Amino acid sequence: RHKFWETQPVGQFKDRGDSSLPDGPIEPPTPLSEVKQEPYNLPSAYEWITCDLDSDEMCSEVYNLLTNNYVEDDENMFRFNYSKEFLRWALRPPGYFRSWHIGVRAKSSKKLVAFITGIPARIRAHDDVVNMAEINFLCVHKRLRSKRLAPVMIKEVTRRVHLENIWQAAYTAGVVLPTPISxxxxxxxxxxxxxxxxxxxxxxxxxxxxxxxxxxxxxxxxxxxxxxxxxxxxxxxxxxxxxxxxxxxxxxxxxxxxxxxxxxxxxxxxxxxxxxxxxxxxxxxxxxxxxxxxxxxxxxxxxxxxxxxxxxxxxxxxxxxxxxxxxxxxxxxxxxxxxxxxxxxxxxxxxxxxxxxxxxxxxxxxxxxxxxxxxxxxxxxxxxxxxx
Ligand code: NHW
Ligand code: EN5
CATH class of the missing domain: 3.40.630.170 (Aminopeptidase)
Structure with a gap:
């Protein structure tokens, strides 16, 4: 059912309600030296970039990608239109990492075709305050959908979060994935x-x-x-x-x-x-x-x-x-x-x-x-x- 998500440390549907599994981290952190040092491979026509949101030009490219390709309602009548100022605010909180603002460009045209971001946040679950990443703005250009690019984007942001010694994340989505906490x-x-x-x-x-x-x-x-x-x-x-x-x-x-x-x-x-x-x-x-x-x-x-x-x-x-x-x-x-x-x-x-x-x-x-x-x-x- 979920070829990618089945491989990830997230609550799996089959484990729901299993009271033998404790609340808390699913896997322990690994030594930083064991975190993959090179970016994941993209199809050869594409390359990773780190998006510098200080640059008006870069900010506009991100804005344009999202304006034309981000979340729509189920009848495709409306599409979220986050403003540039909003994106700058959302993506540069205290202690943010520039390396977590990740773009994918077509090598030939230099066009931005995909995006994903993380920001740091302390989130409490029960009485456990955990340093996490909040992942947002995952977007793949409409023309590049269903080519399994999203799992590569998610693995790459995960790698860059791990490099900052952070091992948990929070995110929301309109779609059902393994497994909602709410x-x-x-x-x-x-x-x-x-x-x-x-x-x-x-x-x-x-x-x-x-x-x-x-x-x-x-x-x-x-x-x-x-x-x-x-x-x-x-x-x-x-x-x-x-x-x-x-x-x-x-x-x-x-x-x-x-x-x-x-x-x-x-x-x-x-x-x-x-x-x-x-x-x-x-x-x-x-x-x-x-x-x-x-x-x-x-x-x-x-x-x-x-x-x-x-x-x-x-x-x-x-x-x-x-x-x-x-x-x-x-x-x-x-x-x-x-x-x-x-x-x-x-x-x-x-x-x-x-x-x-x-x-x-x-x-x-x-x-x-x-x-x-x-x-x-x-x-x-x-x-x-x-x-x-
Ligand atoms: S939710 C908004 C997400 N963006 C959109 O809906 C924009 C419009 N859609 C698109 O751009 C807020 C594409 O449809 C996207 C998928 C890119 C969504 N989250 O490339 P493939 C966020 O940004 C799985 C997670 O072929 P695609 C939160 C799907 O289940 N996974 O699909 C982001 C399948 O895996 P499976 C999602 O349509 C959180 C695989 O992707 C997903 O071309 C990210 C298919 O990939 C979604 N919203 O591209 C996770 N939508 O296992 C962060 C689909 O089922 C995790 N998929 O086969 C934490 C990482 C950090 C950890 C740090 C320790
Ligand atoms: C990550 N940060 O579906 C977010 N919006 O109800 C990503 N519906 O606006 C995940 N379909 O019900 C986002 N009008 C998931 C949400 C994606 C966007 C989305 C829904 C939320 C929405 C509207 C418009 C529906 C158009 C047709 C809707 C009814 C309003 C009505 C007003 C009067 C009182 C009854 C309700």
């Missing part, structure tokens, strides 16, 4: 229902008119929570404390320090938005919410080319009800002209999805760990991790 559901909250219906992202409900639908999804112009404001640099220590305490309750979650929070959560225009609640009396930071910006190209519309989507990121409510905090996040997103607000059913998101008029999407997201077994699959509310 399977989550996408939910969508219409902000601009007319456009969403026009482009086929959503449909007019039964016995609904356009004007009733627009009214249903209407939001106030301003937020309601007192002390709600944009996060600033001086908030990093307080937000880090809030987030660390919150993430402790989940079985799998990132272990963020102040540097991580500054990188991942400090607002960056059209990339990541973060808001918090500062108590008007005590100036304490009591609540926090964030979303990232990931537009999709609309593949078949006469009237529109892109769908502007916000994706729920990390949210923490200690004083303000989470429902009210997220309603304020919707209000902000609407004011900033997003068409839709997306969220997974991870963490405590289920507590607001239905009340805030999110509806389930047709997409699922499967979470995976490489070389780390978790015997029992997690329910989405036990998961405290959001990948980009």
């Amino acid at each position: 399977t989550c559901q996408y939910w969508h909250r219409s902000l601009n229902p007319k456009k969403l219906i026009d482009v086929g992202f959503s449909r007019l409900g039964a016995r609904m008119t356009m004007s009733r639908t627009i009214k249903l999804y209407k939001l106030p112009d301003s937020t309601v929570t007192e002390g709600f404001r944009k996060m600033e640099l001086h908030d990093v220590p307080a937000v880090t404390r809030l987030l660390r305490t919150y993430l402790n309750q989940f079985i799998v979650a990132p272990d963020f320090d102040e540097n991580d929070v500054e990188h991942w959560l400090l607002p960056k225009e059209d990339v990541v938005d973060s808001y918090l609640v500062e108590s008007p009396k005590t100036h304490e930071i009591t609540d926090f919410c964030s979303f990232y910006t990931l537009p999709s190209s609309i593949l078949g519309s006469q009237n529109y080319t892109t769908l502007k989507a916000a994706y729920s990121y990390y949210n923490v409510a200690t004083k303000t009800p989470l429902l009210q905090l997220m309603n304020d996040a919707l209000i902000v997103a609407k004011r900033k002209d997003y068409d839709v607000f997306n969220a997974l059913d991870v963490m405590q998101n289920e507590s607001f999805l239905k009340d805030l008029k999110f509806g389930p999407g047709d997409g699922k997201l499967h979470y995976y760990l490489y070389n780390y077994r978790i015997r029992q699959a997690l329910r989405p509310p036990e998961l405290g991790l959001v990948l980009l």
Whole structure:
């Protein structure tokens, strides 16, 4: 069934539920001197490159490959359109390795035809904080599909991760592979229902008119929570404390320090938005919410080319009800002209999805760990991790 994945240190379908196998690393690290020193072989027409994202030219090549060849929905109506600024942010967190930004080029034309990336992250599973790679942006040009290039890309990124003495990884995918640690559901909250219906992202409900639908999804112009404001640099220590305490309750979650929070959560225009609640009396930071910006190209519309989507990121409510905090996040997103607000059913998101008029999407997201077994699959509310 899975000629490649059967050879890898990942949970195998046949071992599911086998309680004789312990949680934790599947295989031990090998001495660095035993890690293969040369890159894996590619078909002879292609060569490996390390992508320097400082270079605008390289960044544009990556952007163009992904814009034309990255993830689509199951009916090929929309394709993720990560911006260049987003890619730079996503791929250069604290301690990143340039060698983990891997491209494949055609030798003759020099065209970029495939890509895969890793970034370092500390991820906690139960009480074990593990240095991992987060793997993302695996992409093979449409013309080169089904030629078993993906396994070579995955083996090469694995080799380069091993060279940094890191032996575990986390990744998500829309497809089922051996073996998800959790399977989550996408939910969508219409902000601009007319456009969403026009482009086929959503449909007019039964016995609904356009004007009733627009009214249903209407939001106030301003937020309601007192002390709600944009996060600033001086908030990093307080937000880090809030987030660390919150993430402790989940079985799998990132272990963020102040540097991580500054990188991942400090607002960056059209990339990541973060808001918090500062108590008007005590100036304490009591609540926090964030979303990232990931537009999709609309593949078949006469009237529109892109769908502007916000994706729920990390949210923490200690004083303000989470429902009210997220309603304020919707209000902000609407004011900033997003068409839709997306969220997974991870963490405590289920507590607001239905009340805030999110509806389930047709997409699922499967979470995976490489070389780390978790015997029992997690329910989405036990998961405290959001990948980009
Ligand atoms: S998920 C998004 C992945 N990208 C896309 O969907 C973009 C559009 N599709 C494509 O570009 C987020 C191609 O279809 C791709 C596959 C490149 C997906 N993950 O070359 P072949 C991520 O980036 C397996 C893992 O012929 P292709 C996460 C498939 O099961 N494996 O296929 C990435 C089969 O193996 P099997 C995937 O269609 C995580 C083999 O690839 C996969 O031309 C990577 C077929 O290869 C996927 N999304 O290219 C793993 N899709 O055993 C990281 C297919 O079943 C692991 N496959 O025969 C950790 C590494 C680091 C460890 C460090 C210690
Ligand atoms: C790695 N970082 O399928 C990510 N999206 O539901 C890679 N559906 O947008 C893995 N098909 O349901 C990504 N509208 C896996 C996801 C790939 C993209 C994907 C789904 C998630 C999606 C939309 C559009 C469907 C178009 C036809 C969808 C319904 C919205 C509706 C709004 C009103 C209330 C009910 C729901």
